[in-house]
Amino acid sequence: MLNLRLNYSKINAALLLGGTLLFSACGGSTNEGANSDLSGNIQIDGSSTVYPITEAVAEEFRAEAPDVRVTVGVSGTGGGMKKFSRGEIDIVDASRTMNESEKQLAAENNITFVELPVAYDGLTVVVHPENDWVNDITVAELKKIWEPAAQGTITRWNQIRPEWPDQEIHLYGAGVESGTYDYFTEAIVGESHASRGDYTASEDDNVLVQGVSTDPYALGFFGYAYYDENQDKLKAVPVNDENDSNGQGAIMPSLETVKDGSYAPLSRPLYIYVNSKAASRPEVVEFVNFYLDNAPELSEEVGYIPMPAEVYQEQKQKFEQFSSGASATAQQQ
Amino acid sequence: MTNSEKNRLKDKAFQVFGVFCTFIGLIVLAVFLFDIAIEGFSRIDWDFLTSLPSRRASRAGILTAWVGTLWILVLTAIIAFPLGVSAGIYLEEYSKKNRWTNFLEINISNLAGVPSIIYGLLGLEIFVRQMRLGGSLLAGALTLSLLILPIIIVTTREAIKAVPRSIRDGSFALGASKWQTVWNQVLPASFGGILTGIILSLSRAVGEAAPLIVIGALAYVPFTPDSPLDEFTVLPIQIFNWTSRPQAEFLTNAAGAIIVLLAITFLLNGIAVYLRNRQQRKVKW
Structure with a gap:
């Protein structure tokens, strides 16, 4: 993760900031009201550090898809990971990456997942x-x-x-x-x-x-x-x-130095992990995309530091590949 | 100084000491209430009670939290009341004094001292996982029932013990069976005490956050529960969540939520006092 961060110079970040604004503007207009027919439950649990961002996203998502019931718990990164690795929840909020024993537990339960950084926090x-x-x-x-x-x-x-x-x-x-x-x-x-x-x-x-x-x-x-x-x-x-x-x-530490990676090594990424079974459901796909589209603005509003726009773009692509793979396997079964 | 003067002085000194001890508790409570009231009273209005949680402190409300708390309260009462009272009656009226009963009694007293988070872990394994109830209201209420059962059993036994022997003897003398005696004489006479115990133990359950977080109660729930199998949040979790946020405005929200929680607790205690007084007026030995 650190290596990935260091690739972005300040200039790059500044250029991309413009891109974010443009992009989020487009995203907002195309998505609005188009998905009011979505329904279902999305269960999220995990880190209390990431909670404010997820709460903000869930709150805004209600306007987007009022019939989707998003719930968020705060049993901590460890507690959330345990539930996630048993397949009890769809998405886990994490303030660190998944550790070996958690990965092992997930593998035992046939849980595949994708890791998506959503914002930075500067310790x-x-x-x-x-x-x-x-x-x-x-x-x-x-x-x-x-x-x-x-x-x-x-x-x-x-x-x-x-x-x-x-x-x-x-x-x-x-x-x-x-x-x-x-x-x-x-x-x-x-x-x-x-x-x-x-x-x-x-x-x-x-x-x-x-x-x-x-x-x-x-x-x-x-x-x-x-x-x-x-x-x-x-x-x-x-x-x-x-x-x-x-x-x-x-x-x-400041908004700029954390974002451009110069405040090292104490700027840390915050993550969400998405279960592949959940990622084959349209409401989850919509929610995660909504999350990545709105994370720059919302994470800053609740006190965290957005990542460079390019990173969000990459994560969206990564998630798109993951979710299309996930729905393909879901259909085969 | 004569001996009797000395004794009178000691008497006076102890009285002053007693008043001092009584007021320490009251002063701490008063300071706490005052502090919370100043901080949070202005925050409580209709919107605060009817709004969903939000990232903006000024728009956030406690609707799902207080509705969840009431659900938990009612369900816990329905589950814990018959279990606790029946166990109390059995131990006091039916069981024989032997080692087995002794063993039961000691363990029930021990249960009363187990930290609440342990009940949470127990509830997680039994109700949430084995019985597959998930992080539902029912799982939460069952867990809290376990938590308050020892208190209910102990207070039920005390209340039954307070019923004079002569009442039972009179009932038996008229040819009543054991069950008829318990049902028609002992229970009505001790009902005030039993009820007080139940309501006080429910007041404790209302303030618990730790065991409910463990069984998977949530922090953000944008809907009020419709059935005992729905997911939920409660006021203590909402308060806990708000006090750990960096923005000072959330602390004001937490103070507001604390006032609402206190109001629920005081209301419960008030009901307990009222029922006990009414009962005492009815029972004449």
Whole structure:
């Protein structure tokens, strides 16, 4: 996924942004009201991070096809994947890619699926607004702070950079059950699900916002939307991945830097997975296309960052191939 | 200071301490209610109660959530009431005091202490998967029934125990069978207490989110359920979902939904108090 992202330069993204606008305008006019004869149920479950986007899409889809009953659950990426791999739901919201054991379970149950990225989230590293010493941080330094070996040994700011104060560092981060945690550890520590355990963990990002904004020696990370809504209470730290090919020096997370891939490695894609049996049903095909058409606008509205328009185009093609294959097999059976 | 003066002082001190203890709970409740009321009261209007969930906080409503909560409430009551009361009657009136009964009693008390999410996992396996009910209202109500059964059984037994021995003896003396005694004397006399227990345990069930999320209750449901086999959401899930959103306006919505949930709980408690008082006036020993 990361490789795919790095192919897009800023210029490319800007050109394609124009394309999106044009495209979504066309899409809107051709689809409108044309599918009011669709009906059926679409069952979605999974990540609470992706939930706001799916909720927004489902809400708008009601105007498009009022007789299709779309329901969305929030049992988490792990819980959703389990249901998806047993064939209990049609689409799963995921804040990480499907792991090996989930793939295996899906294979055992003869579930084939397609993976579609729908938006980006920029994991943002934050400190207290009165913190005047941290003005940038490198990935290596973040690794030093968060890796499992840091537990009990890296406890003061000046252990990370000698010029930083000789004060305790207080860490706040995502709970170990969340996809956010999996992604952060993978990107920073280099191994998914490996980190120190002695930090304040919460699945609820608002709790982390509260923690960092009231603790002058805090350092935390969470989704970009939570920083964006609380800019007056938090200070975001630009992250330097020490790789100048995707933007020089330390890069501040923002709509632009996440979208063009220069905010690396902490911008993460969010996904939906579609079951092939579901993809042979016209209402699901319509819903997924509607999702990809409207994701740029809706994801930004709920606080996430749209992908470059070209990516949505590719995903639409990928899904079209997948769904035509799926309906062909469905007819044979 | 004489001994009696000392004792009077101790008496006074304990009284002050008692008042203090009582007020701690009340003050916390008052602060909580005040905070929620300020935050959410302005949000409650007809639109809020009749709108579907939405990504725009100002347009989002709790229709499906409160309707789902009422469905769950009624179904749970219908399922848990006969089971819990019958079990209570059996244990109190029919069962013999032996090791088997002891074993049952200890386990029922233990069940009352099991965390609610465990009931969710149990419900997921039995009702959702084995019985193939899916994430339906019925599966949710059955799960919550399991959760509150121990409380209903214990309160039923307490209420039955409070019926004086002489009432039973009188009934038997007139030639009534065991069942006639239970049905015509013991149950009517203890009904107020039983009802209070059921309603209080339902108030607990209404506030549960965790076990329902586990069995697959949803967060976004754009329709109100028509039958017990429909999918659903409930107020606590909607509140939980809104409090974890980044936009502050959703917190206002959550406060509004909390007020509605509190209103339902207070209403239930009010009914419990009313029924108990009415019952107490009727029973004269």
